[in-house]
Amino acid sequence: MQFEKGVPVQWLAEFTGATLKGDTNQLATGINEIHKVTKGDISFVDFEKYYSACLQSAATIIIINKEVDCPEGKTLLIHPDPFSAYVKIVKHFRPFEPGNKHVSDTAVVGEGTHLQPGVFVGNHVRIGKNCIIHPNVTIYDHTVIGDNVIIHANTVIGADAFYFKRRKDRAAQYDKLESCGRVIIEDHVEIGAGCTIDKGVSGDTIIGMGTKFDNHIHIGHGAVIGKNCLFAAQVGVGGKAIIEDEVILWGQVGVSKDLTIGKGAIVYAQSGVASSIEGGKVYFGSPVEEAKAKMKELNWVKRIPEIWERLTRIS
Amino acid sequence: MQFEKGVPVQWLAEFTGATLKGDTNQLATGINEIHKVTKGDISFVDFEKYYSACLQSAATIIIINKEVDCPEGKTLLIHPDPFSAYVKIVKHFRPFEPGNKHVSDTAVVGEGTHLQPGVFVGNHVRIGKNCIIHPNVTIYDHTVIGDNVIIHANTVIGADAFYFKRRKDRAAQYDKLESCGRVIIEDHVEIGAGCTIDKGVSGDTIIGMGTKFDNHIHIGHGAVIGKNCLFAAQVGVGGKAIIEDEVILWGQVGVSKDLTIGKGAIVYAQSGVASSIEGGKVYFGSPVEEAKAKMKELNWVKRIPEIWERLTRIS
Amino acid sequence: MQFEKGVPVQWLAEFTGATLKGDTNQLATGINEIHKVTKGDISFVDFEKYYSACLQSAATIIIINKEVDCPEGKTLLIHPDPFSAYVKIVKHFRPFEPGNKHVSDTAVVGEGTHLQPGVFVGNHVRIGKNCIIHPNVTIYDHTVIGDNVIIHANTVIGADAFYFKRRKDRAAQYDKLESCGRVIIEDHVEIGAGCTIDKGVSGDTIIGMGTKFDNHIHIGHGAVIGKNCLFAAQVGVGGKAIIEDEVILWGQVGVSKDLTIGKGAIVYAQSGVASSIEGGKVYFGSPVEEAKAKMKELNWVKRIPEIWERLTRIS
Numbered sequence: 001m002q003f004e005k006g007v008p009v010q011w012l013a014e015f016t017g018a019t020l021k022g023d024t025n026q027l028a029t030g031i032n033e034i035h036k037v038t039k040g041d042i043s044f045v046d047f048e049k050y051y052s053a054c055l056q057s058a059a060t061i062i063i064i065n066k067e068v069d070c071p072e073g074k075t076l077l078i079h080p081d082p083f084s085a086y087v088k089i090v091k092h093f094r095p096f097e098p099g100n101k102h103v104s105d106t107a108v109v110g111e112g113t114h115l116q117p118g119v120f121v122g123n124h125v126r127i128g129k130n131c132i133i134h135p136n137v138t139i140y141d142h143t144v145i146g147d148n149v150i151i152h153a154n155t156v157i158g159a160d161a162f163y164f165k166r167r168k169d170r171a172a173q174y175d176k177l178e179s180c181g182r183v184i185i186e187d188h189v190e191i192g193a194g195c196t197i198d199k200g201v202s203g204d205t206i207i208g209m210g211t212k213f214d215n216h217i218h219i220g221h222g223a224v225i226g227k228n229c230l231f232a233a234q235v236g237v238g239g240k241a242i243i244e245d246e247v248i249l250w251g252q253v254g255v256s257k258d259l260t261i262g263k264g265a266i267v268y269a270q271s272g273v274a275s276s277i278e279g280g281k282v283y284f285g286s287p288v289e290e291a292k293a294k295m296k297e298l299n300w301v302k303r304i305p306e307i308w309e310r311l312t313r314i315s
Numbered sequence: 316m317q318f319e320k321g322v323p324v325q326w327l328a329e330f331t332g333a334t335l336k337g338d339t340n341q342l343a344t345g346i347n348e349i350h351k352v353t354k355g356d357i358s359f360v361d362f363e364k365y366y367s368a369c370l371q372s373a374a375t376i377i378i379i380n381k382e383v384d385c386p387e388g389k390t391l392l393i394h395p396d397p398f399s400a401y402v403k404i405v406k407h408f409r410p411f412e413p414g415n416k417h418v419s420d421t422a423v424v425g426e427g428t429h430l431q432p433g434v435f436v437g438n439h440v441r442i443g444k445n446c447i448i449h450p451n452v453t454i455y456d457h458t459v460i461g462d463n464v465i466i467h468a469n470t471v472i473g474a475d476a477f478y479f480k481r482r483k484d485r486a487a488q489y490d491k492l493e494s495c496g497r498v499i500i501e502d503h504v505e506i507g508a509g510c511t512i513d514k515g516v517s518g519d520t521i522i523g524m525g526t527k528f529d530n531h532i533h534i535g536h537g538a539v540i541g542k543n544c545l546f547a548a549q550v551g552v553g554g555k556a557i558i559e560d561e562v563i564l565w566g567q568v569g570v571s572k573d574l575t576i577g578k579g580a581i582v583y584a585q586s587g588v589a590s591s592i593e594g595g596k597v598y599f600g601s602p603v604e605e606a607k608a609k610m611k612e613l614n615w616v617k618r619i620p621e622i623w624e625r626l627t628r629i630s
Numbered sequence: 631m632q633f634e635k636g637v638p639v640q641w642l643a644e645f646t647g648a649t650l651k652g653d654t655n656q657l658a659t660g661i662n663e664i665h666k667v668t669k670g671d672i673s674f675v676d677f678e679k680y681y682s683a684c685l686q687s688a689a690t691i692i693i694i695n696k697e698v699d700c701p702e703g704k705t706l707l708i709h710p711d712p713f714s715a716y717v718k719i720v721k722h723f724r725p726f727e728p729g730n731k732h733v734s735d736t737a738v739v740g741e742g743t744h745l746q747p748g749v750f751v752g753n754h755v756r757i758g759k760n761c762i763i764h765p766n767v768t769i770y771d772h773t774v775i776g777d778n779v780i781i782h783a784n785t786v787i788g789a790d791a792f793y794f795k796r797r798k799d800r801a802a803q804y805d806k807l808e809s810c811g812r813v814i815i816e817d818h819v820e821i822g823a824g825c826t827i828d829k830g831v832s833g834d835t836i837i838g839m840g841t842k843f844d845n846h847i848h849i850g851h852g853a854v855i856g857k858n859c860l861f862a863a864q865v866g867v868g869g870k871a872i873i874e875d876e877v878i879l880w881g882q883v884g885v886s887k888d889l890t891i892g893k894g895a896i897v898y899a900q901s902g903v904a905s906s907i908e909g910g911k912v913y914f915g916s917p918v919e920e921a922k923a924k925m926k927e928l929n930w931v932k933r934i935p936e937i938w939e940r941l942t943r944i945s
Contacts, residue, residue: 102748116414117416117417117435118435132411134453134455136451136453136748136766136784138764138766138823140783152475153455153471154451154824155784159764159823159845160782162842162845162862172839173858174842190491192474193474194469194531196784196822198845209487210486212489214533215474216533218863218864220844230479233533236882254900269569270569270585270900286916300934300935300938301616304616304622304934307622308618308622311622313945315625432729432730433748447726449770451766468789469766469824502802503802507792507826508786508789509824509846524802530786531848542801548866566866566886567866567884584884584886585884585900585902601916619927620930
């Protein structure tokens with residue numbers, strides 16, 4: 001997320017109880033995860049093995065749990081628990097704003113757009129022109145929807161990222177990483193009934209122009225789906241997955257987080273994509289392989305009794 | 316769908332910009348897909364390889380993109396883009412009718428039926444007697460529900476078919492085939508929470524008498540589910556699948572489109588039915604095989620190391 | 631379920647048309663399934679092979695379809711159709727109570743809890759403090775929710791158990807076992823969007839303290855989920871499964887009913903757990919095996935062509 005106006009690092013230090021090191025006069029302009037930070041962003045790191053990646057990233061303000069050397073032009077916020085300090089900042093700038101009616105006063109809805117009964121439109125949502133939002137759809141705060149979008153009934157856009165930090169010394173072990181990202185749905189997208197598209201942790205979940213989803217599809221936090229994709233029913237996509245343009249996923253396909261599916265790939269039903277796969281090919285299996293190779297393998301499996309038979313004849 | 320009264324083919328030609336050939340005076344009585352057209356129906360064809368199937372079907376009025384010979388007693392509507400002409404007709408006779416309250420004025424709800432809070436009942440819906448429709452269920456326009464039906468919360472009945480035509484030369488590549496079919500739910504059916512049952516493209520999606528669905532089930536457009544079936548949670552069924560009476564599908568089973576599952580078949584959890592299977596048998600696997608054969612195969616796989624061992628001893 | 635006050639067995643006999651045998655003066659204090667009955671409970675049995683298990687259980691009042699010897703201190707309700715008699719009792723003590731507004735008058739909602747627009751809260755529901763219930767969530771009657779719980783949009787808590795008795799001689803073959811159990815969600819639980827958690831048939835479905843669910847998760851009737859579990863999206867858990875503390879299930883995992891997953895087990899995506907598995911281990915496959923063994927097996931399968939090659943060279 002980007003702040004509306006810059007936030008002084010001194011204020012951040014005081015607000016979180018952190019100690020400043022490095023440039024103590026600059027302004028933070030946004031919050032982001034390590035894989036997509038830009039200049040001016042706040043990020044955090046609490047595992048020693050990720051220190052150098054974070055310190056060398058584009059992030060300008062780094063919340064860290066050890067007093068290390070501060071790179072030129074950056075600011076360190078030294079805090080014993082960077083996760084908590086980060087969450088405190090997120091909650092301050094993206095507080096939970098209770099809704100008291102079905103369409104919030106701060107939502108902007110374009111001309112020719114129909115909101116059917118029971119639709120909830122949260123705070124600061126923008127919806128474009130000529131959309132149909134079917135009954136009982138829930139659109140969380142800060143979502144951005146383009147023109148000519150159709151969202152079928154009971155779908156949920158913008159629920160929180162599923163992202164927790166484990167604290168084994170506590171009774172309730174999981175601390176929630178509060179999300180400050182958004183969902184962005186581009187023009188001409190159609191989303192089926194009963195789908196869920198989560199907001200990004202700090203960046204945006206994006207559904208590209210012209211993409212069509214069937215029902216019961218789950219898209220994890222910060223995933224980026226390309227243009228003109230087709231996903232059949234009950235597909236699930238993990239957080240921060242990148243799915244390029246014109247990818248076709250058949251029913252019940254599962255896609256792990258943090259991977260890329262190349263442009264134009266086709267994945268057959270019930271397959272599981274556990275790591276990145278190239279575009280322009282057809283895949284099957286859990287974990288997936290190229291479909292032709294997988295089909296051959298399935299045939300080989302059927303020949304095991306024949307192999308056994310032949311083996312017993314000669315030994 | 317059937318029209319309320321016949322539509323002159325000359326009006327259709329003018330409305331779509333098509334050229335008439337054959338009988339120019341008859342009335343169209345309905346719209347249907349090629350696999351279930353009857354006399355009087357409009358259908359369309361735009362691929363040369365399907366021309367003869369469509370021309371020889373029961374359809375009386377055929378929208379086609381080539382001037383071919385018109386079979387006796389039929390009417391051709393010659394149009395450069397039959398898909399668009401067809402969609403224009405569907406949109407005219409089944410326009411989107413915005414809802415402005417939770418139960419539309421044109422809905423008919425039988426005696427003893429409870430509609431819980433948040434239920435949306437669209438235009439022209441008919442619901443029978445002694446039903447319970449739990450909170451936040453969405454029932455799209457034209458749905459027909461019998462007597463003694465229970466629908467659990469947040470289920471969606473009658474969302475649009477997932478059916479698109481690709482136009483690779485456009486930025487947004489997929490054109491939507493507008494649906495004019497319905498969902499018909501027969502007596503004594505129970506549908507779990509969070510299910511989605513799509514309407515047919517032009518025919519009806521049918522859930523047979525006495526069938527029971529657990530939660531999160533997806534039924535694609537135009538599928539026909541028999542009587543007294545049991546589907547466990549998270550089952551997905553593709554468009555136009557035919558599932559005969561008394562079929563049992565366990566959890567997370569996936570069924571492809573355009574196939575038949577015979578009466579009384581049982582399919583074990585997580586299986587994938589990719590093509591038609593006979594009734595009266597038990598199945599497992601993705602793709603499914605008869606369960607006993609599949610279990611044997613799984614055992615054979617476990618014996619590969621033994622085969623290898625034996626082979627290395629003799630060679 | 632427990633009755634508010636004891637119910638005389640003579641009233642039960644008269645109400646159901648059963649014949650009393652054994653102690654004809656005692657009070658029933660609750661209703662329960664055979665696997666969790668306690669003293670004072672009513673249970674029922676209608677298959678001869680389960681007679682002795684039921685008669686020897688802790689149940690005090692047993693509805694049975696044969697006149698057998700009555701164990702000391704118990705009461706038999708002899709009835710030709712124990713299932714129907716049992717359902718009649720359940721319906722009497724847990725009648726369907728129509729809701730006429732979004733938050734029922736008998737619901738109790740704790741301080742600091744936000745109910746967002748479109749949330750339905752049924753009769754006799756208790757919700758603790760500082761919870762957020764997002765839009766269009768449905769909470770059925772009798773649900774109990776602790777403090778600091780978050781439930782995301784369009785989730786359904788407490789729908790009926792998927793439990794039917796087949797009567798092959800009827801047109802609509804399945805008779806519904808009416809549920810009288812509840813869902814209990816402990817403190818610090820977070821439930822994703824579009825989930826469904828069914829109530830127990832007579833006991834309670836429990837989601838343990840600190841457990842976190844992603845979206846589209848299904849939990850069957852009477853399942854007991856431990857503390858600090860993490861379930862990724864589209865997981866399905868069958869009825870009465872017991873999942874101990876700190877279990878992690880990745881996306882699209884399916885868990886059968888009536889089994890136990892031991893503490894701290896991790897199950898990889900798309901796996902199917904068909905029978906009980908020990909805690910502290912990592913699993914994969916459908917049906918699951920220990921992940922390392924399964925990975926080895928997948929590698930062995932890839933070597934079949936090599937085995938064939940070697941075999942043809944020597945025979």
